[in-house]
Amino acid sequence: SASVPKYNETQFATITDPEQGAVIFRMLNRQPRLFLKTGVNYKDYLIRDFTEDIFQKRMDRILREQNTPLISVKAGAFELSDNEEFYHVSAHIKDDDLLKGIKFLLTEVEKVKQNGFIENELQLAKKDKLLDLEISVNQKNSQKSQDILDEYKNHFLFQDAVIGIDYEFELAKQIIKTINIEDVNKYFLKFYQPDDRVILIKGPEKYQDLVTKEMFLNIENEIIKSKIPKSDFALVNKSLINKELTGSKIIKEIKYPNLDLTELRLANGVKVFLKPNKYKEKEFSFNAKSPGGFSYIPLSKLYSAQNAHRIINNSGLGNFTRNEIHDLYNPDFISIAASISEERESLYGRSITAYQKELFELIYLHFEEINYNPIAIDKLKVELKESLRLVDADPKKRFNIKFADTYFKSHPRIKSITDKDIDEINMEDVKNFYRERFQDGSDFVFTFVGDFQIDEFKGLIEKYLGSLPNLGRKEKYVDDGVRVERGLVQFEVYENLEDQSTHYRAYVNSFKNNIKNRFKVFVLQAILNRMLHEEIREKSNLVYAIYAQNYDMTKKPEEKYTLLINFDCSPNNKDKIFTEINKILEKIKKGDFPQHYLEDAIKSQVTNYMVNRESNRWLVDAISRYYEDNEPLQLINSIDVVVKSINKNDIKRIANETFKDNFIQASLMPKRSEEHTSELQSH
Numbered sequence: 001s002a003s004v005p006k007y008n009e010t011q012f013a014t015i016t017d018p019e020q021g022a023v024i025f026r027m028l029n030r031q032p033r034l035f036l037k038t039g040v041n042y043k044d045y046l047i048r049d050f051t052e053d054i055f056q057k058r059m060d061r062i063l064r065e066q067n068t069p070l071i072s073v074k075a076g077a078f079e080l081s082d083n084e085e086f087y088h089v090s091a092h093i094k095d096d097d098l099l100k101g102i103k104f105l106l107t108e109v110e111k112v113k114q115n116g117f118i119e120n121e122l123q124l125a126k127k128d129k130l131l132d133l134e135i136s137v138n139q140k141n142s143q144k145s146q147d148i149l150d151e152y153k154n155h156f157l158f159q160d161a162v163i164g165i166d167y168e169f170e171l172a173k174q175i176i177k178t179i180n181i182e183d184v185n186k187y188f189l190k191f192y193q194p195d196d197r198v199i200l201i202k203g204p205e206k207y208q209d210l211v212t213k214e215m216f217l218n219i220e221n222e223i224i225k226s227k228i229p230k231s232d233f234a235l236v237n238k239s240l241i242n243k244e245l246t247g248s249k250i251i252k253e254i255k256y257p258n259l260d261l262t263e264l265r266l267a268n269g270v271k272v273f274l275k276p277n278k279y280k281e282k283e284f285s286f287n288a289k290s291p292g293g294f295s296y297i298p299l300s301k302l303y304s305a306q307n308a309h310r311i312i313n314n315s316g317l318g319n320f321t322r323n324e325i326h327d328l329y330n331p332d333f334i335s336i337a338a339s340i341s342e343e344r345e346s347l348y349g350r351s352i353t354a355y356q357k358e359l360f361e362l363i364y365l366h367f368e369e370i371n372y373n374p375i376a377i378d379k380l381k382v383e384l385k386e387s388l389r390l391v392d393a394d395p396k397k398r399f400n401i402k403f404a405d406t407y408f409k410s411h412p413r414i415k416s417i418t419d420k421d422i423d424e425i426n427m428e429d430v431k432n433f434y435r436e437r438f439q440d441g442s443d444f445v446f447t448f449v450g451d452f453q454i455d456e457f458k459g460l461i462e463k464y465l466g467s468l469p470n471l472g473r474k475e476k477y478v479d480d481g482v483r484v485e486r487g488l489v490q491f492e493v494y495e496n497l498e499d500q501s502t503h504y505r506a507y508v509n510s511f512k513n514n515i516k517n518r519f520k521v522f523v524l525q526a527i528l529n530r531m532l533h534e535e536i537r538e539k540s541n542l543v544y545a546i547y548a549q550n551y552d553m554t555k556k557p558e559e560k561y562t563l564l565i566n567f568d569c570s571p572n573n574k575d576k577i578f579t580e581i582n583k584i585l586e587k588i589k590k591g592d593f594p595q596h597y598l599e600d601a602i603k604s605q606v607t608n609y610m611v612n613r614e615s616n617r618w619l620v621d622a623i624s625r626y627y628e629d630n631e632p633l634q635l636i637n638s639i640d641v642v643v644k645s646i647n648k649n650d651i652k653r654i655a656n657e658t659f660k661d662n663f664i665q666a667s668l669m670p671k672r673s674e675e676h677t678s679e680l681q682s683h
Helices: 039-065 098-115 119-138 145-158 165-176 181-190 213-225 299-306 308-312 322-328 353-368 376-393 395-407 419-423 427-437 454-467 515-539 571-590 595-612 616-628 633-637 639-644 648-658 674-682
Strands: 009-016 023-032 070-079 084-093 196-203 250-256 261-266 271-276 283-291 334-340 344-352 445-450 489-496 501-510 543-554 560-569 664-670
Touching: 009 213, 023 098, 039 070, 039 098, 039 119, 039 165, 039 181, 039 322, 070 098, 070 376, 084 098, 098 181, 098 213, 119 165, 119 181, 250 454, 261 454, 271 454, 271 616, 283 353, 283 616, 299 308, 299 427, 308 334, 308 376, 308 427, 334 353, 344 353, 344 616, 353 454, 376 395, 376 419, 376 427, 395 489, 395 501, 395 664, 445 454, 445 616, 501 571, 501 648, 515 543, 515 560, 515 571, 515 595, 515 639, 515 648, 543 571, 560 571, 571 648, 571 664, 595 639, 595 648, 616 633, 633 639
Parallel strands: 009 196, 271 445, 489 664
Antiparallel strands: 023 084, 023 196, 070 084, 250 261, 261 271, 283 344, 283 445, 334 344, 501 560, 501 664, 543 560
């Protein structure tokens, strides 16, 4: 089996590229690959798992609540060869802060090397691991086939033991008792040995000679010589809510027997849908929606409103910081997040049944008491400006933005954000907007799907959702006049740094946005995809890749869909490919394609539906969306019947309505040489 010789030193490299916008620093240490063959191996596996988990969470806490030179940090391991793996810690560093970022990360690594981790960090990691395994035992009947396949594959390729989740849980309970903080600290030291590692810097061309190997080693040695104080960490011991909630009663209950769905209406105006589902044992999902979103916000405050959910999702609740919430309630087991769009404001999430009360408490606090993170605005602005830098460095990203601006006719509410827009984002506007959107619970519709007891939930609903504020508002989406381009528009952009080209053609069509018409579009898309691939990619070999996608399908402000054809090719083949696309579109409009193409597309849609309708998340989205759009909820159980009713005439009709002479066609072409540019200018 293959092995890579030991380096016996620090290997150092800087890789620059004009299209590399992000500044990335990586430390990679080689280790023998960890095989899972025996109980002894399993103990090593758990120790490594704890080591990675504790360090990652420590870095996440720091980045969430401190202003640092780093944007993000990832730690983990990946395969190097049959017998070896790389343990890595990688940091995305702020532009122009490379040296500060390297020093900051090295200091955090050295802090662990000098002081070790904290006992409370290990106890938390142990608790989360056991809970994760317990959940896997509870949900073993819904385990994905791919997970089972991977387990057998690793057994045959690497002799990893196949022990089953029940035995693994029992084994872990015994072994975890024997793991102490010294085991984890020793394991961490293995990951940072200077005689067998790679130090890698990736960034724009200006970083080529900014840091040399000698400079890096000097920085590291200075940090090693310094005395670094240990970290503090302790789990808080306090309640999420410290006041009596008055609640309100359920005043109406409606049953939908064929859906096993219950609708509850509370005295404070809140509506709730409950659907028990055993897709995942002892787990459920939810969302909550109210119309309005940032559709009514004036342009001067729009960017604060558009990014308010990012501030909320990095802030605390009640008298808890976000870090304290994550430490007590691991997001892998209980999660809730805010989401705000042009049309609506919403909450969504999931929880294991053991944390169902805590989830309702967190929902309540999202309406009543946000503990704003004081550095969240600064972090947001850094991240947004970093994303602009990535766009500036990447011709394809710039091309995508130009296409979107063209598609939305450069409407000021949809245009791409600028540095000036980012600077105008402020905490006061965020707070005012979020408070206004979530000050009235009466217009929210909650949907819960999963493994729960309705009678138990009713008590939680009355107490927590029944205590949400009630102003009796009837919100609605405001049409701000955003419309898409429906004329013929063609343009080319000569900015690609590679000798290849990217091309889009978008067709927009109005339609009655109901379930059958949506699936007509999906089936048309599938047939088009197949014909594009078979005739242009496989038969003619003209493209690297080609596909059609549903770019945009809306009910508001107008009922429409957009099919986008996208392909990459040699620039010389562009016109020929568009000609071939036109021929394929004409064939579909005439129904000139095999009947089994239609049958296969329908079968695929039905299969996807039959699989998806078992999942909590899909059902939550379907129930809430159909209710919001005034579509019959009963259709959720008969989508397969609707799809099977689609025939070739339906596809011909919708193809003729869609593929007309008005479209947006855009091409990203290789950058012209200076000689060619001068020649064009002279003419």
